[in-house]
Amino acid sequence: MEGKVVVISGATGTLGPAVARVFAEAGASLALCSRRQSLLEELAAQLGVPESRVMLSAVDLHSELQTRQWASDVQRQFGRVDAVFHLVGGWRGGSRIEDFPTQDWEWLQQVLVQTTWHMIRAFAPLLQAFGGRFVLVSSPQAQLPSYTNAAYAAGKAAAEALTLALADQLRGTGATANIISVPGIAPFQPKPPESPPETQSLIDAEAIARTMLYLCSPSAAHLSGQRIHLGT
Numbered sequence: 001m002e003g004k005v006v007v008i009s010g011a012t013g014t015l016g017p018a019v020a021r022v023f024a025e026a027g028a029s030l031a032l033c034s035r036r037q038s039l040l041e042e043l044a045a046q047l048g049v050p051e052s053r054v055m056l057s058a059v060d061l062h063s064e065l066q067t068r069q070w071a072s073d074v075q076r077q078f079g080r081v082d083a084v085f086h087l088v089g090g091w092r093g094g095s096r097i098e099d100f101p102t103q104d105w106e107w108l109q110q111v112l113v114q115t116t117w118h119m120i121r122a123f124a125p126l127l128q129a130f131g132g133r134f135v136l137v138s139s140p141q142a143q144l145p146s147y148t149n150a151a152y153a154a155g156k157a158a159a160e161a162l163t164l165a166l167a168d169q170l171r172g173t174g175a176t177a178n179i180i181s182v183p184g185i186a187p188f189q190p191k192p193p194e195s196p197p198e199t200q201s202l203i204d205a206e207a208i209a210r211t212m213l214y215l216c217s218p219s220a221a222h223l224s225g226q227r228i229h230l231g232t
Helices: 016-025 037-047 064-078 102-130 147-169 205-215
Strands: 005-009 029-034 054-058 083-086 133-138 176-181 227-229
Touching (some): 005 016, 005 064, 005 102, 016 029, 016 037, 016 205, 029 064, 054 064, 064 102, 083 102, 102 133, 102 147, 133 147, 176 205
Parallel strands (some): 005 029, 005 083, 029 054, 083 133, 176 227
């Protein structure tokens, strides 16, 4: 990844720091986004890479204007974009469909769908221009929804549809768009044998990050419009 530029939205969440670390170690320059500048600065300090290789941006991805401005700023600073990892997410659920709060439905649509729509619209031209990689992290709920996760599953399914549509748009350009589906994410650490089943089913953040690294390799240039399922 030497000389490559990687864009990470939701960089300070559960998965973002592991992805940033793996790609920093691989030599990439990083454009990191979160809603809180202080958290971005903490992450950059942990990465220990030269300032010239890290761009920190506090962006509200609910705003199309801010998202497009961020894409312009990334291009202005680094001159290119080689990968975009959309890691923004959130969960609300646990109730029957008829009991689910409308405000939580609207929140999930903003977090899961609207941010994906804005990211794709802002970065698709740069991905196409440089043969880049777009990766969305999703959930099996998008394909096999449970009734207590109906709103969350609908949001994830919509985000997946946008990603697959992007893959279709990028066909023949050398750029790709794929989905990594995981049942849950755990910060990287070995799981003890006696850990409960629900913990065992979580996928280490670093394992997900290394799957992304593979998707950025020449070996994965033929993979686009795919769902890659990690875990059982």
